[in-house]
Amino acid sequence: QKEVEQNSGPLSVPEGAIASLNCTYSDRGSQSFFWYRQYSGKSPELIMFIYSNGDKEDGRFTAQLNKASQYVSLLIRDSQPSDSATYLCAVTGTALIFGKGTTLSVSS
Amino acid sequence: GAGVSQSPSNKVTEKGKDVELRCDPISGHTALYWYRQSLGQGLEFLIYFQGNSAPDKSGLPSDRFSAERTGGSVSTLTIQRTQQEDSAVYLCASSFGTSGDTEAFFGQGTRLTVV
Numbered sequence: 152q153k154e155v156e157q158n159s160g161p162l163s164v165p166e167g168a169i170a171s172l173n174c175t176y177s178d179r180g181s182q183s184f185f186w187y188r189q190y191s192g193k194s195p196e197l198i199m200f201i202y203s204n205g206d207k208e209d210g211r212f213t214a215q216l217n218k219a220s221q222y223v224s225l226l227i228r229d230s231q232p233s234d235s236a237t238y239l240c241a242v243t244g245t246a247l248i249f250g251k252g253t254t255l256s257v258s259s
Numbered sequence: 260g261a262g263v264s265q266s267p268s269n270k271v272t273e274k275g276k277d278v279e280l281r282c283d284p285i286s287g288h289t290a291l292y293w294y295r296q297s298l299g300q301g302l303e304f305l306i307y308f309q310g311n312s313a314p315d316k317s318g319l320p321s322d323r324f325s326a327e328r329t330g331g332s333v334s335t336l337t338i339q340r341t342q343q344e345d346s347a348v349y350l351c352a353s354s355f356g357t358s359g360d361t362e363a364f365f366g367q368g369t370r371l372t373v374v
Binding site for chain 1: 315
């Protein structure tokens with residue numbers, strides 16, 4: 152069974168701090184890795200994708216991938232209260248499999 | 260349409276009844292997914308369609324659940340003899356594929372309540 156594991160949180164950070172979200176996956180054949188954000192009562196929306204080892208930066212967001220360790224992370228710099236949401240890690244080999252998500256709370 | 264469309268938005272049904280949930284993906288998207296999200300939980304994978312290939316049904320929780328995709332477009336998820344534990348939001352997503360930078364776009368979901 153392909154699994155994607157995330158710490159459910161909640162992760163609480165003050166405004167302006169760096170939030171670090173982590174994810175591990177079980178299928179070594181996984182090819183692409185995604186971070187989605189889901190606000191309460193809403194559908195998930197894509198923040199970033201990554202498929203090569205290393206870092207990928209997009210504005211305040213940095214995704215990090217280490218295929219040898221089967222580990223994906225998302226860093227959010229200068230966290231804002233509007234970043235408060237559940238962050239879902241997703242992985243594809245064939246189907247798109249999601250972790251259970253980490254709830255982030257940014258306090259002002 | 261402009262986005263993934265799901266219907267109905269809300270469905271209340273009596274225990275033991277059958278329900279059908281519909282998903283209309285973005286035009287041209289070959290991949291279509293169904294997920295179930297219970298309150299406060301993550302997305303539970305149910306089934307995946309990719310083009311004309313046989314669907315990946317590995318996530319369907321029981322034989323009461325089935326799905327089809329007609330003409331490579333609209334999909335219907337059917338739940339037979341509904342149970343209270345089937346109550347959840349059912350989300351559909353579509354994408355051009357699953358590799359590289361392919362983004363999956365989600366519909367607004369169908370909230371199913373079994374009473």
